Amino acid sequence: MARGSETRKRILDVAQDSVLAKGFDATSIEEIVASAEITKSGFFYHFRDKNALARALIERHIEVEDELFDDLLGRARELSDDPLQAALIGMKLLAELIEDMPGGHPGCIVATAVYQDRLFDRDVHEANRRAVLGWRRRFRAMFDEIAQAYPIHDEVDLDHLSDMVSSVIEGGIVMSRAIGEPRITAQQVMLLRSYIKMLFAPRIQ
Amino acid sequence: MARGSETRKRILDVAQDSVLAKGFDATSIEEIVASAEITKSGFFYHFRDKNALARALIERHIEVEDELFDDLLGRARELSDDPLQAALIGMKLLAELIEDMPGGHPGCIVATAVYQDRLFDRDVHEANRRAVLGWRRRFRAMFDEIAQAYPIHDEVDLDHLSDMVSSVIEGGIVMSRAIGEPRITAQQVMLLRSYIKMLFAPRIQ
DNA sequence: TGTACATCAGTGAACGCGCGTTCACTGATGTAC
């Protein structure tokens, strides 16, 4: 990595930690540059202002998350040709991934942005919106495939069901941080897995 | 209401709006007192410092939420003697309640506190933790009653299931605010209702 | 019923500190001829 982009990455890393722990406004450039071991002006070489930092943080988060989901669902599909089995495997892999994070899932930048939205401009809102709709599209494709191969045992809208994946993760993170019990997020994902199984799996009578 | 406590309530109201929209740190006392139409020193008559405001905000939120749930589950129990039916009715009432909020659920103070926890002291963390564990206890009692009357069709931990109620609401709020679609939270609650139904209801074969 | 005092619910002015941002500059590396 070139000299400049390595510093930029370091800035984003320390900023992300702080934003997830204190919120965006309380994260001062002063403390970021102290942790990243540069000067304040060094920061402004990489980002024109603090809003540009927010945008970069969200965009990077979306990229990382997308790659992670691609990887996860891809591996699940390799493990089973059946769309339902692949989804169930994917949910299990996801739960394990979250479970293995030291100290629990660190939190979602999208959620912090949502709860501080009056601080940001239209660009940031749009990036957030696109991210969440992207997750919906991804899981919707998964559920469409399942619904073609299996009957569904209750009347549910597949878009809502797709949203439930992100929803349960976001909610799980909030719960786990509130209680101080890192495993909650993974447990919630496993419950969603149970729901998906009951919704689609043929019933053994 | 006495003169003083009415002002105090007004401070909490405008502070809550702002905290849910911008986060705690970005909510200045200056803007609070402007909205509440008092002076800065008036604020400090009611709260010894900004942290005391945070504590009051969270405590009030918990009280309001508790009362709301008590009311809701109580009404549901009046409508059916059967614990499963009562729970399903309760979920429906909850979804309707959220759906009827103009502009969607305004957000949960507990979630904002979780995503800004480094700003607050031990008292605030403890209040948050107690709130979430209180929700768990409440819903656990509901599920215990159901589990005594009905078989459960998948192996799930009832504490995890109890957490799922709060989790789905918290997650739904994040999703609905990110997309800008207020109805998402209610939809997620209805999906959880579908899950509970499938988990416990006898299967018509 | 009148008076003295206490409490309640604030006001107004001042404080110092930290914040985001700007600006002129710089030393190291890359590129053209």
Add this chain to the structure above:
DNA sequence: TGTACATCAGTGAACGCGCGTTCACTGATGTAC
């Protein structure tokens, strides 16, 4: 191969503004005797 210039990745000092907090004061209401 050497020189001139451009770009990259920053540095250091200064700025003004808004923030949370303090402090001495005040006018209205409540209470004891």
